[in-house]
Amino acid sequence: MIRAQEEPPRDPAAMRRKQCENNLKRMKSELRAYLASNRITPGKAGKASASKIAKAIFLAHSTTDEGFAGISSSTERLLSPRGLDERGIKALKPTAVEITLGTDGDVFLYAAPFSFPSSCGFLFDPGLEKRHKDDGFAAPFDSGGLIKIYGRPDMAEPAVDFLRRHELPLSEHRQYLKGSIESLFKEPADYLDRVPPCHGGPIGLTGGDCRRWTHEVRIPDEVLIKTGSLQAVFVPERAALIPKFEPLLNWCESEGFDVEIYESDGSNVFDNLQRLCIDYVRRELL
C-alpha cells in the first residue's frame, strides 16, 4: 500500500505560516553559512547579551502629536493603514507602499527603540506576539523600505516576493534576531543604539538606514492599547496640559503603566525622545 505524503495545508493562512517556518529554517541556515564563510565567531559575553536583548526587547510604535491625540481621545487602539482609511482618519493612497506589499491591513511595530522622527511613542511587551502567533508576521527589516529605498540583491524580483521569502513566524522571529545581534554587530547593544552592523549579513539589502536591519512585527487590523501588553508611553513635556492626551496618560497613571516624559523645548525633540527610549530599554533589559 502506498502511503500518502503529508498533505500541504490548503488554508491560505496556514500555507503562509508554513512558508514562514520554512523561511526561518532557510534563513538560519544562510546566516550560519555566512558566518562560516566570513569566519565570524560571536564571543560568549556577546551571546549572553544578545540573548537577553532578543528575548525581551519591547515592541515600539511611534507617532505624531496628531496620532497620539487620536489614539488617546478616540480610538484607544493602533490601527492598520486600511483601518485608518476606513474610519476616515487617514486616507490610504492606492499607490501606498503597504498596498503594493499587501501589508495595508497590518499594524506595524518594531522590535527596537523608536527610529521614526516622531514626537510620541508606545512600547509593548513581547507578550503581544504570543497572542498573535497564528495571525501575525515578522520580518528582519522594515518592509516599507523595500519600495524605492533599499537595494535588493535581485532588483528584478518583485518586492512583495522578496518580503514573502523573508517573513518569519511571530513566535520564532526572535531566534533569528538573536543570531543577527550576536554575530553581525560589533557589540549586541549596538542594535539598541541604532549603530549599523559591522557585517552586512546574508539577506543582502543595501542603502537606507537602521530600518534595514530593524525587526518588523505586523499584527493584523488593530492593537488595543488597554490590553495589558502596554509597557510605557513616551510624550514631550509640553504635553502636560494637552486635553486630548489626557485620557490615555491618566489611564496609564491609574493602571501603573510607565509614562516617560522628555524635554521638548528645542528642535532636537526627536533626539530627546529616542535617547529617552534607548535609556529606558537599556534600564529595563540590561
Added chain:
Amino acid sequence: MSEPKLLESLEIIGYGNRLDESSLPAIVPPLFRVKEDPGQILFPPFVLHGGAVCNATLKGQAELEWYDDKGEITLFENAIPAQPDFELWIDPEGNPVYERRADASANLTKLARKCLADARKALADGKLEEAAELARIACCSDPKLLDALAIAAALAKVQNKPGRRKLVEKFALRLSTPEGFQAMVDSYLKLLSPPEAGNRAAIRSSEPMKGMAALRPAELCAR
C-alpha cells in the same frame, strides 16, 4: 548619517511631526533639503553646530513621500531658506515662524507669560475653561513654566478631578519639589475662592496685559 552640511546650502521644506491644534504652539524639528540637490533630504535627529547640520539621517525623495503618505511629517507649500542660529516653531494658529533662536525663545516666553497673566485673570473671574485653555497655551509655549501647571492643578482640585491633578503633578515634579509646587497651587486656589471686592480690584489693577488676548502672536511679539 550625512556629512555636516552648511545651513546656507539648505532650505526647510517642512517638519518632523503632525501637530494637533490643541498641541500648539510647538518648536518643531525642521526637514532640510539640499538646495543644489533636491533629492537629498536631511531628517532628524541631528545636531545643529557651527552653522551646520551634523549627524542627520540622509533620505531621498521617495522616503520623504513615504513619510508624508503615512502622516508622519508636515510639508510646507514653499521652502524657507535655512539660517544659522534660527529656530522653527508653529504658532497657536498653526503658522510656521522661523526666526533667530534668541527671538523665538523670547517670543515664546512672552506668549507664555501673557497667557499666564490672562489665565490668572480668568481664574479670578471664575472663567475656569478659559483659564485652563490659557494655561495649556502657556505650557506649550514654555513647558518649564511651573505656574501653568500650578493653575491646571488648582483647577483640577476645584473641579474634583484627582486623576488630572496627579498627572499634572507628575510633570511638575520634574521641575519642582512637592512642597514648592503645592505652595504655588495653594496660591492659585486662593485666587479661585470667592474674591472680596478689594481682592478683585487688586487683580484688575495689575493687568498690564489687558486687551492683548485678541492679538495674534506676531502682533503680540511685536509689542
